[in-house]
Amino acid sequence: MNIVAQDVHMGTGKLKVMVKDTIDIQGFKTMSGSKAFEESLPAQKNAEVVEHILNADCTISAKTNLHELAFGITGINKAFGTPVNPKYPDLIPGGSSSGSAAAVAAGLADFSIGTDTGGSIRMPATCCGVYGLKPTFGRVSRVGVVPEQSSLDCVGPFASSISMLETAMQIIDPTFKKVVALQRAPKLAILNVAAEPEIWDSIHDFLQQAKLTATQVTAQYFDQAYQAGMQVINYENWQAYGELTKTGKVGQDVNERLLKAASTTLQQVQQAESIKDQFSAEIDQLLDQYDVLILPTLPQVPPQVVDAENTAAFLNLTALVRPFNLSGHPALSIPLETKNGLPVGLQMVAKHGADEQLCAVADFVVKAVAH
Template structure:
């Protein structure tokens, strides 16, 4: 077992006789194991008495849960760097960050250690590491997948979702973790895509446009006036809720400096800030819904730039802009998937697709259709 290189915290967690191997982010309860959330502050915590509901779904599908995976401490960071339990190596791009906070879950799939893995996404924490590690990652519609037994217990933004090396396996995973998911959904017409006009590096956009041209996708550029406001509003809510969940841990002296400092800064967020953020949430959600009345899905980059190297990413705060294109959809709750692409120089790019609320099945079908058309 090597928690630094292979991102495994505990092996042989729970087994069925099924053929699918699954790994689960260590902010999700598995009976008989501690839920450490990547933090020494929970080192003396008792083991979980029962499984998270999603874990029961996985075991009831006769899958093998082979490990719990590491994460950016307290799921409050975007680089995936963890000073306490080690930083998972990005298997396909070893010099680059694995992305956070679900770093270990993305790295496990990229390394071929699991058929699918489970992460959580409060401000991009599935889609970002998926883009960094060159795998598929789905943030389902908010509340579509159960959060019972997931840390923190209360969140108005967090979603549980899968990583995999194909859309087909994403669909299989969703069918397992969300009993309402219909895997056999098919498209009835040629889809139309709205290309969201957002700021990203030229090489990122070039990779996405090349892919869409190859797929002969029908698309039109659109703008969302409140997009940047939604990004900031999402951070206000994350800060407020994380301080409520983890603020007491700042007194233990066991939280790494990067996360501890972010928590102390988060303590400055007021209820008035949150109330203002809720107003922006309403406006932004309405704008996205209006676009999705005219188009089947919205396309934009997952990340605005190539992921930084690990050696350059020690200061998490300096790279918060990496969440600029993912966090708004936590605020609105729409389902979003990151599809792995590469630049002409072989560097990772994520193409993000966003669909209507509870249209997770259609989102997966659209992704499969694009990929097939681009072959």
Template sequence: MNIVAEDVHLGSGMLTVMVKDSIDIQGFKTRSGSRSLEDSAVAENHADVVARVLANDCKITAKTNLHELAFGITGINHTFGTPLNPKYPALIPGGSSSGSAAAVAAQLADFTLGTDTGGSIRMPAACCGVYGLKPTFGRVSRNGVHPETSSLDCVGPFANSVEMIETAMQIIDPSFSALNAIEQTPKLAWLDVDADVSIISCIEKFLSQRNLDIGHEHVASFTDAFHAGMQIINYENWQAYAALTKTGLIGADVQGRLLKAAETTQEQVQQAEQIKKIFTQEIDALLEQYDALILPTLPQLAPKVVDAENTVAFLNLTALVRPFNVSGHPAISIPLETEQGFPVGLQIVAKRNADEQLCAIAKFVVKAAQ
């Protein structure tokens, strides 16, 4: 199924875990889905999240495949194979944490770890029909995660329930303490964003079955925040991987994106940082009025693998997730499905460092009509 990048046998606990191959496991190479790193030295130490997994009654069974260098959104990887989307085999698994999402969808692990710099947990979660959480930026340690430096990237879990997402967070983030069930209906705001009618209709039908208090809001800087996120990730990935572009070992799509990223200027990054401040203030202000914000995870249905070779052509798929990497707010994707059987994600966003409340709200929304 091309989900697994490498078999691992560590720990002897009850919970089984798989880890994205951009996260260090001691004694194993961290290839990040790229032939350019195949001859790299084995990791000398566990990443902090791996050490915590092993210290908390878990066993790690595999490293999972990904979009090369975690710099792509389709999950397509011609070197190590594209992970099959277990529930929707014709569709992309989403990237970059494709293998981690697919492993949970295939029930190969109780939870998996991925990374999210511009939607790379939430997007594959939506494509594969599972839950995926991007924690608050800085909430979970990135020590031992590649690239080493990022102002946007977050480590987070995939699972088949919010409850297992909470369990995973308690393991990888010692400060996380799951909340009891919410007794009062949370006050939610639907963000006015562009998305296909089929996506909106699916979510509206789901929400109509629940007695929820939902307002409607518009965020003026939302699209600007998406573009700002692109500028920042381009600049930072070029700093991290410029040397690898000279090896001739990077796949054509990622090589092209990296060379294009080299054109990003300091001035553009400074402008992006200004937009980051404005957008973060707008979201913070809304979250003083509401318990959480809701919107689609993806603006359109996931494309078929055969149609998605050109990553650049599908970058708009991250239009609704990337802005929250810029602001740093925690966001979770809840799996839904259209009447025609296509995967849809409902994204919920909460205050920064209110990851526990976000999970509690997600549980409330999921169970409200059960």
């Protein structure tokens, strides 16, 4: 299924885990889904997140495939093959953490680890119909994760339930203390953003089934935050991978994006930092009034693989996820479906550092629907 990049088999625990191949595992090459790293040396030591997993009751069975250099949103990888979306085989698995999401959806792992710089956990979680969490920026260690420097990237888990998502967080972030149960119904706000009607219909139906009400709110800087996040990603990815464009070993789609990213200036990044401050303050103000903000993860149903060859044409798919990479707030995607059985994600966003509360609210809402 092209989900596995490398078989690993480390640890002897009960929980089976797979790890995105941008994360160092001692003795294995960190390939980042690219032939440009075929001649690289094996990692000298484990990433800190891998150490946490091995020290818990876990077995790491494989490293997972991804969109090349984690610089794409479809999950299509010409170098090593595109992971098949287990639940929706005609649709993209989503990027960049495609293999990690597909592994959980296929039942190959109890939980998996991905990274999220501009939606790369939440997007494939939606595409593959599983749960995905982008923790608060800096909450989970990035030591031993490629690229070494990032202002936006977060390591986080995929799972088939909120409970397993919380278990994964307790393992990869020793400071994570699970909330036993909410003491009251959460105060919810729906962030007014642009998405296809069928996406909104699924979210409103879900909240209605949960018998929960939510207040409509707006964020003035939301669209600007989306653009600003791209400036930061482009600038930092060119710094990290620009030299690889000279090798001739980077796939055409990613190579072209890198070359285009080369024109991003430090001034643009500084302007993005200004937007970050304004947007973060705006979201913080809303989260002083509400427990979580709710919005779609993706603005539309994921495209079919045959239609998604041109990654750049589908960058709008990240319109609703990337702003929260810029702001650093924790964001979780809950899998839903349209009336026609196609994947939808309900995204929840909470205060900085309130990852436990975010999971607890998500659990409350999902259980309210189940009842």
